[in-house]
Amino acid sequence: MPQAHRLDAEQHPDSVCLGCGCLCDDITAVVADGRVVAAEHACARGEAWFAASSEDASPECWIDGQPAAIDDGLDHAAAILRNARSPLVTGLDAVCVEAQRIAVAIADRIRGFVDAGGLGAHESSIHAALEVGSVGCTLGEIRHRADLVLAWFVDPVATHPRFFERYGVDAIGEFVPRGRADRRLCVIDEHETATAAQSDHLLLLKRDRRLAALWTVRAIVAGLSLDPHTVARLTGVSLEQWNTLARLLLDARYGVILHDAGAADAEASIESAAILHLVRVLSERTRFVAAALGSGNNAKGAEQVLLWSTGYPAAVDLRGAVPAYQPQEATTSRLLDRGEVDAVLSLEGRLALDSIETSAGCSIVALVEDDLDPVPNAQVVFRVARLGTHAGGTVFRSDGVPIPARAVLPSHAPAAQELIALLLDRLEHAPGAGDA
Amino acid sequence: MPLALRFTSASQLPLELDGILPERVQALSQGAIEKLLIRHGNRLEPLAEHFAISGSIDDGTLIFESAMPSGHGIGTGMTAGVIRVVGHAGRRIGAQMRGGRIEVEGSAGDLLGQGMSGGRIAVTGDAGDHVAGPLPGSRRGMTGGVITIAGSVGAFAAAGMRRGLVAIGQSAGAGLGYRMIAGTLVVQGPCAPNPGLEMKRGSIVLLDRAIELAPTFRKAGAFRPVFLRLLARELASLNATIDIRAFGMPLDLFHGDLLTLGKGEIWTRAGALASETQA
Ligand code: SF4
Numbered sequence: 001m002p003q004a005h006r007l008d009a010e011q012h013p014d015s016v017c018l019g020c021g022c023l024c025d026d027i028t029a030v031v032a033d034g035r036v037v038a039a040e041h042a043c044a045r046g047e048a049w050f051a052a053s054s055e056d057a058s059p060e061c062w063i064d065g066q067p068a069a070i071d072d073g074l075d076h077a078a079a080i081l082r083n084a085r086s087p088l089v090t091g092l093d094a095v096c097v098e099a100q101r102i103a104v105a106i107a108d109r110i111r112g113f114v115d116a117g118g119l120g121a122h123e124s125s126i127h128a129a130l131e132v133g134s135v136g137c138t139l140g141e142i143r144h145r146a147d148l149v150l151a152w153f154v155d156p157v158a159t160h161p162r163f164f165e166r167y168g169v170d171a172i173g174e175f176v177p178r179g180r181a182d183r184r185l186c187v188i189d190e191h192e193t194a195t196a197a198q199s200d201h202l203l204l205l206k207r208d209r210r211l212a213a214l215w216t217v218r219a220i221v222a223g224l225s226l227d228p229h230t231v232a233r234l235t236g237v238s239l240e241q242w243n244t245l246a247r248l249l250l251d252a253r254y255g256v257i258l259h260d261a262g263a264a265d266a267e268a269s270i271e272s273a274a275i276l277h278l279v280r281v282l283s284e285r286t287r288f289v290a291a292a293l294g295s296g297n298n299a300k301g302a303e304q305v306l307l308w309s310t311g312y313p314a315a316v317d318l319r320g321a322v323p324a325y326q327p328q329e330a331t332t333s334r335l336l337d338r339g340e341v342d343a344v345l346s347l348e349g350r351l352a353l354d355s356i357e358t359s360a361g362c363s364i365v366a367l368v369e370d371d372l373d374p375v376p377n378a379q380v381v382f383r384v385a386r387l388g389t390h391a392g393g394t395v396f397r398s399d400g401v402p403i404p405a406r407a408v409l410p411s412h413a414p415a416a417q418e419l420i421a422l423l424l425d426r427l428e429h430a431p432g433a434g435d436a
Numbered sequence: 437m438p439l440a441l442r443f444t445s446a447s448q449l450p451l452e453l454d455g456i457l458p459e460r461v462q463a464l465s466q467g468a469i470e471k472l473l474i475r476h477g478n479r480l481e482p483l484a485e486h487f488a489i490s491g492s493i494d495d496g497t498l499i500f501e502s503a504m505p506s507g508h509g510i511g512t513g514m515t516a517g518v519i520r521v522v523g524h525a526g527r528r529i530g531a532q533m534r535g536g537r538i539e540v541e542g543s544a545g546d547l548l549g550q551g552m553s554g555g556r557i558a559v560t561g562d563a564g565d566h567v568a569g570p571l572p573g574s575r576r577g578m579t580g581g582v583i584t585i586a587g588s589v590g591a592f593a594a595a596g597m598r599r600g601l602v603a604i605g606q607s608a609g610a611g612l613g614y615r616m617i618a619g620t621l622v623v624q625g626p627c628a629p630n631p632g633l634e635m636k637r638g639s640i641v642l643l644d645r646a647i648e649l650a651p652t653f654r655k656a657g658a659f660r661p662v663f664l665r666l667l668a669r670e671l672a673s674l675n676a677t678i679d680i681r682a683f684g685m686p687l688d689l690f691h692g693d694l695l696t697l698g699k700g701e702i703w704t705r706a707g708a709l710a711s712e713t714q715a
Contacts, residue, residue: 084477084478085449085476085477085478085479086449086450086477086478087478110478111478112478130573131575208629211629211630211633211650212629212630212650212651215630215633215650215651215652215695216651218652218695219651219652219694219695222695224652224694224695226651226652227651230651231651234648234650234651235651265591265610266565266591266592266609266610266611267610267611269611270610270611270614270630270633277695319475319477319478320475324572325572325573326572327572328546328547328565328566328572329527329546329547339448340448340449340450340506341449342449342477361448
């Protein structure tokens with residue numbers, strides 16, 4: 001519905017919402033009185049994301065909790081990073097690609113570890129793709145072709161409100177002209193989620209039965225015969241129901257399994273690999289793809305930047321002569337938990353906050369986007385302009401499509417890419433920079 | 437007399453000890469050993485900065501004294517001699533090891549015996565994740581040698597294992613024997629559900645009384661094959677903390693993982709599976 005706006009309001013068509021992994025780029029942000037007053041086409045979650053744009057009033061730098069000049073902060077941060085013996089550059093998933101590439105250059109310069117983020121959320125899907133290979137597609141392809149969508153332990157209706165409208169189930173596509181009527185939605189989840197409420201076919205499955213279930217479906221699709229009692233005991237769902245699901249999958253012209261990027265534990269990484277295997281066997285009979293929903297951050301961008309700059313997608317060790325891939329050792333959570341770093345450059349303030357417990361003896365330099373209280377455990381904090389409202393930059397959607405986010409509001413604080421470019425410059429040109 | 441390295445450093449930062457091998461230090465004077473460079477974080481520093489060095493290596497034995505969970509890569513690429521580690525040590529112990537013996541009197545971190553192709557590792561305590569696993573980027577785990585662990589292990593033990601023997605005295609975490617290609621794995625205690633997923637060949641012997649296998653493992657019957665008796669004898673000679681009396685009784689045999697090649701074998705105590713009918 002068109003909304004009435006004040007006459008002095010400024011319209012910014014094609015703005016990008018970073019409220020969730022959909023990264024909707026059809027938003028018209030309406031700006032008045034120095035803030036976003038409306039976000040046309042956005043869902044409620046997206047409106048809230050735009051409305052949360054900060055006042056842009058708090059100091060731009062803190063040193064040891066006290067407001068300071070950016071220049072002094074840069075000197076202080078450069079000294080910490082230069083003197084570190086085991087530094088980590090992390091939180092790359094919170095910033096745009098332009099900032100990520102400079103962050104990798106900093107990690108290389110100070111000879112440390114570099115990793116995408118703190119939560120390890122992306123880890124298992126990266127591993128799985130490396131081990132199994134993946135059959136993927138862009139979200140546009142799902143929109144135009146998919147006639148079967150299997151939501152595997154994800155609830156896009158709640159977490160990615162416009163996913164079905166833009167890319168999936170509800171959208172009218174070139175080869176699915178009747179939209180929802182031409183598609184089937186299958187949901188496998190623990191509870192009756194919002195997505196389940198819209199499904200054509202629902203299977204309730206306990207979370208700890210995921211592997212048994214995936215093995216069951218893989219076996220059926222591969223044509224193996226299974227014992228009904230064993231299947232019912234291991235999955236809590238009858239073999240007959242699994243057979244019905246497998247039939248639906250095999251009858252699809254173009255199917256897609258929606259899943260999330262997965263946690264970092266052992267079962268999650270086996271699960272991610274098994275989903276890719278299932279897609280592979282299904283693809284021998286029909287067209288099938290897997291798509292991770294992703295979140296509103298730039299984890300995919302971090303993966304891409306790390307790949308083209310170091311050769312590896314995450315957990316890269318730049319301490320030695322050549323980059324080394326240490327997926328089982330050099331992830332952010334492992335390094336922090338084990339106290340193996342003495343300095344952290346975190347491009348995400350939240351991560352620095354969360355690592356309070358483990359950061360004893362570790363110096364932290366953090367970038368924050370919001371008017372957070374100065375990160376209490378950080379030595380130096382820089383406030384940077386908020387990506388998508390106050391600063392522009394490129395963000396990768398979960399399907400690997402780069403989306404240019406634009407600034408719609410002015411900012412006093414520098415963009416993340418500007419700030420860390422200054423930091424890299426300090427590291428390269430300040431005294432002592434020659435002795436590495 | 438062995439050469440003893442006592443950890444004296446207060447640093448918690450990662451210390452890379454690859455290159456400190458019996459075969460390498462054998463030819464060196466005490467002064468030269470002290471000057472050997474090790475990586476401490478992002479700098480190279482002389483060994484003597486972190487260790488007090490005493491004794492000599494006449495008998496081919498190198499001892500790391502005192503706990504050092506931040507010391508990684510002990511015995512990497514080792515081909516001969518003996519390394520004893522007294523106390524807990526860090527990750528990648530015996531990585532790419534080809535021969536010789538490593539004895540850990542304490543617990544080992546993750547990646548014990550990563551990419552190992554020969555030699556023997558014995559751990560009196562626990563070991564972390566990825567015991568006998570592959571090097572990053574490789575599909576093949578351990579390709580030869582023997583690892584015995586008296587305690588428990590974390591996730592992905594013997595994942596991708598290609599040849600050799602791994603014996604675990606207590607429990608094992610998720611992903612046990614995942615993608616195993618061949619080789620022998622014995623676990624005395626409880627193991628997380630779904631061991632041996634995607635295993636192609638190889639034998640896994642699970643001696644706990646409650647085992648849960650994926651639906652793609654199929655029971656072949658109960659047997660007492662000669663190979664298990666030979667394995668029991670070998671385990672006894674290795675002093676592995678495995679109750680080999682179980683090998684004297686018929687064990688249930690399951691074939692799998694039928695999703696891959698299906699030539700793998702999982703042996704369990706009779707009736708250890710909740711459903712005897714798994715077929
Ligand atoms: S679906 Fe996601 S990206 Fe799109 S408007 Fe809503 S919150 Fe923003």
